[in-house]
Amino acid sequence: MTKYNIDVTLTQTKKEKPNASELAFGKVFTDHMFIMDYTEGQGWHDPRIIPYQPLTLDPASMIFHYGQSVFEGLKAYVTKKEQVLLFRPDENFKRLNKSNDRLCIPHLDEELALEALKTLIQVDRDWIPNAEGTSLYIRPFIISTEPYLGVSPSDRYQFIIILSPVASYYKEGIAPVRIAVENEFVRSVAGGTGSAKTGGNYAASLKAQQLSGTKGYSQVLWLDGVERKYIEEVGSMNIFFKVDGEVITPSINGSILEGITRKSVIELLKHWGIPVSERKISIAEIKEAYAAGKLEEAFGTGTAAVISPVGELFWQNEGMSINGGKTGEVTKKLYDTLTGIQSGMVEDHFNWCIEVK
Structure with a gap:
């Protein structure tokens, strides 16, 4: 008892x-x-x-x-x-x-x-x-x-x-995955249930995921449901980009799930002194950063996979290879640190872990 x-x-x-x-x-x-x-x-x-x-x-x-x-x-x-x-x-x-x-x-x-x-x-x-x-x-x-x-x-x-x-959630493990930008279907809109963790959100995502899978992509990158140009999530994960030395992620806007791994990543980056910001990010901005050679890394965050590096983004019939299709330095450091804290191999300076006794 x-x-x-x-x-x-x-x-x-x-x-x-x-x-x-x-x-x-x-x-x-x-x-x-x-x-x-x-x-x-x-x-x-x-x-x-x-x-x-x-x-x-x-x-x-x-x-x-x-x-x-x-x-x-x-x-x-x-x-x-x-x-x-x-x-x-x-x-x-x-x-x-x-x-x-x-x-x-x-x-x-x-x-x-x-x-x-x-x-x-x-x-x-x-x-x-x-x-x-x-x-x-x-x-x-x-x-x-x-x-x-x-x-x-x-x-x-x-x-x-x-x-x-x-x-591991992805059979590829920490290996970078290929992601297709979704232009037809949307995951949620502000005022909907996107900020809640409810089954209907995931049911609504299956069609796009199924179609992208037939084309060889592991997941889809969701855009906003109104203008179809602002980045929201990747599959069922939050998304981060490292652009010209700064890590950016879409701000919580009523349609994005406030991920716990996302929160932990932001806290870690700030602790390390790496510039990080939460704001609106358009897919066009990411394309421009790629064309200018400034798109350095991209990764998804979530409980199941922890950190999932993105090796390629496909948008408007063009593939964007990120970091040569390899896991980036910051991405790897985040993965090693988070999984290390979770498994007790890295000291938990943040008191994130609770021991079950």
């Missing part, structure tokens, strides 16, 4: 754990899950850890019809000293509540959510892989469960956390 009275029911049949060499991303799940219910008038109640199992939902549950849901993504790492570390989990639960606001979902007690996560990890601790490049991916999410076909906020929800041992 914890101070939040989280009930724990252990599985009687443990799963076989995969070899680290066989891990993909998000294919295998641990023995247990956390679940908690919300009922209008009662609030959040009955926090519990149970054996991992299918959910039983009414076919009229509102999640199936109106998509009222939010989610998060973070990771747990095991160090060489056998410590289990979480990277800035408090930021994830703060952002989850921001998403809740946008989707009309009741707020969670962030301290309870973190305690639930720690307890679940303690139960499934032996699922955390320790091979290089591996981690335990954590997916907290909330779904609307009221059986009702009227269009309104649900009066019932479930908050669930599941765990998955994973290898």
